[in-house]
Each structure stands twice: as structure tokens, then as C-alpha cells.
Amino acid sequence: MRKSVNADAPTKDEKIFAEAVRIFRAKGYHATSMQNIADAVGLQKGSLYHYIATKEELLFKIFERSTGALSKQLEEIIASKNSPAAKLRLAIAAHLTALCEQLDIYSVYLSERRALTGRYHTKVRAEGERHAVLLEKILRQGIDHKDFRPMDTKMVALAILGMCNWLYQWYAPQGRLAPNEIAGIFSDIVIDGLTRRRK
């Protein structure tokens, strides 16, 4: 068989990443060995270490992939000229779309992130808090504009995060509703639930 050179073919790094996500999701992070990953990508275990130093580094890369783009999107939403309610709606839609489009990656991240230690743990924790802080910023803008009622912004941000993150437990791509439809239903609850009633 002739080997073809294909610019679209996944690189070895990409293949290792994809197989790690798949195996972590199926077996769990702790039960997966570097040997399992080497076998799946057709490498000797020694050669795998040429690409990746530790299993934990792989899990951290999964975390980076899942959260990096979303944080950037949330910051753009906050900086936009939309009303606080519209911003919250956009933030929920961005979160759910990212999660549903990268369901395997988010599932591994959300269910295994507590396995990360040291500087990886610190970064993951900081990123989780950053997402909550970005939501709190929108909530506070809403309170300042008197669009939202006064509230415990920290607890409300955690409520929204939980509502959205929990999708990884039940979302099925072939299900009845698309991510943006689910986002609409969730936004209706939250925004109506926070809107200051005009007397």
C-alpha cells in the first residue's frame, strides 16, 4: 500500500489527543494507562513519551482545549453593547454550544478534573472560578442597570454553571432539541427569574 501525504490527515499529536479523550471517557482517567493510549495510536510506549510527558499532561490538554475558546467568547460578550439580559442569554448559549459540540472533551474535563494536581490543579481551579466571575460580571451589570433584582451573584452564577454543565450527563446529539433551543429554555428561566418586576 502506497503511503499518501495528506495535509488534512491528523498529526500524531492530534491522534494521541483524540484517543486519550476516547479512552478516558470510556474507562475513566485513573483506569487508563499510558500503555492503553500507546496501543490505541499504534506506538510503542517509549515512543509515546516522545509526544507527551505524562498522562496528567494529556488530561490538562483536554481541559485547555475545552475551556480556552469559551472564556474568550464570554469576554467578548461582556464587552459588547448588548443589554445585560441579552449578554446572559448569549453567555448561556455559548456555554451550551461549546459543551454540546465537544461533548467527549467536556465530559472528560468535567468528570475527571479533580484528578489534576499541582500547577495543573491550580490552573483548572482558576479557570473554573474565572467562568463564574465572568457570569457574575454580567449579573452585576444587570443589577446596576436595574434590569435584574439584587441577588447573591456568586450563588446565582453557580446555579447557572450547574444547570449548563450538567448537560454532559444527559445531552444526546440525536435528541429532540438542538443546543440553542435548550439554551433558550434555560435562559428564559434564569432571565425571568432575575428580572426586576416593574410595579
Added chain:
Amino acid sequence: MRKSVNADAPTKDEKIFAEAVRIFRAKGYHATSMQNIADAVGLQKGSLYHYIATKEELLFKIFERSTGALSKQLEEIIASKNSPAAKLRLAIAAHLTALCEQLDIYSVYLSERRALTGRYHTKVRAEGERHAVLLEKILRQGIDHKDFRPMDTKMVALAILGMCNWLYQWYAPQGRLAPNEIAGIFSDIVIDGLTRRRK
């Protein structure tokens, strides 16, 4: 040392259960061996099998312990004479109180339940759906009474479940708010978010 007979002392079953919860939470279910559990309770591995047939049976017992009492409570709430909004408030408080009071057990259940197979898997799946169905009943009672607006009850139930279950990821017993205070904040969002606006 004289051995004392103490009616309040945990039975061997209880001790095995408690150690399994502790080790599953610390190491993850897949990475825990029956040997680890035997060592923790001071039994030979062979003797441990006298009490428990498989590691999976232990995980299933954890699930039973965490969900059984709560389901019963939810059914009593639904059957009560309260308004639908009051029932929803009670249901959210019961869920959060159960979760916070048995945080280790719920953490293992919520993060590891997908490891259960066969009839265990069927039972856990059915129980998860039952919780959603009980919430949907309250939501439909609210729509029928015209207290709540029309809604996709299935999606709203999943939103409420996610909001509440996610606590296992961030709740700290020494934190700023008690479970019933968090329940109040969550209930305010959901109930105001579902209440039909009187024109």
C-alpha cells in the same frame, strides 16, 4: 485491651460501606481494588467477600443509600396540600439538604454511576428518570393551576436537577451559606422564572 460490646458501634457492613465511599471518592471507583477496601477495614480479601460479592455491588449500595430516602420525600411533597410553587421550593430544599448532608455518598454516586452495568445500570437509570418525572409532576400541577407558565417540563426538570446536583462539585460544609439558604436562592430563580406574569 478489653473488647467492649457497644450497641452504637458500626457493624462490619457499615464499616465496609463507609470505607468504600471514602476510597472511591479519593481514588475513583475504577482505581480502587477490593484489596484496598479489605486493607482499610482490616479484613483479608477472602473475608471481605463474605460481606460483599463485588465492587460493583458496593457502588450500587452507595447509590441506593443516596437516592432512596429522597425519592420518598419527594413523593410526600407532591401528595401534600401545598401550592405547586411551595412544592417546588420544598423539593429543591429536600434535594440540596440530602446532597449536602451526605456529600461523600452523593459525590461518589454522581461521578461514578456510569460505571454500573446490567441490572444495576437499569435501576440507577430508572431512579434518575424518576427524580426528573417527580419534578415534572410538580411543574405540570403548576401549569394546570395557571401558577406556572406553559413550558417544556422535561427540559426545565433537567435544568433544576443540574443546578442542584452540581453542588457536589463546589459545596463546602464550612462555607458561607447553609443548604437551606442556597435552596432559597435557587428556588427564587426557578419559581420567579416560571411564574405566569399576571397582567
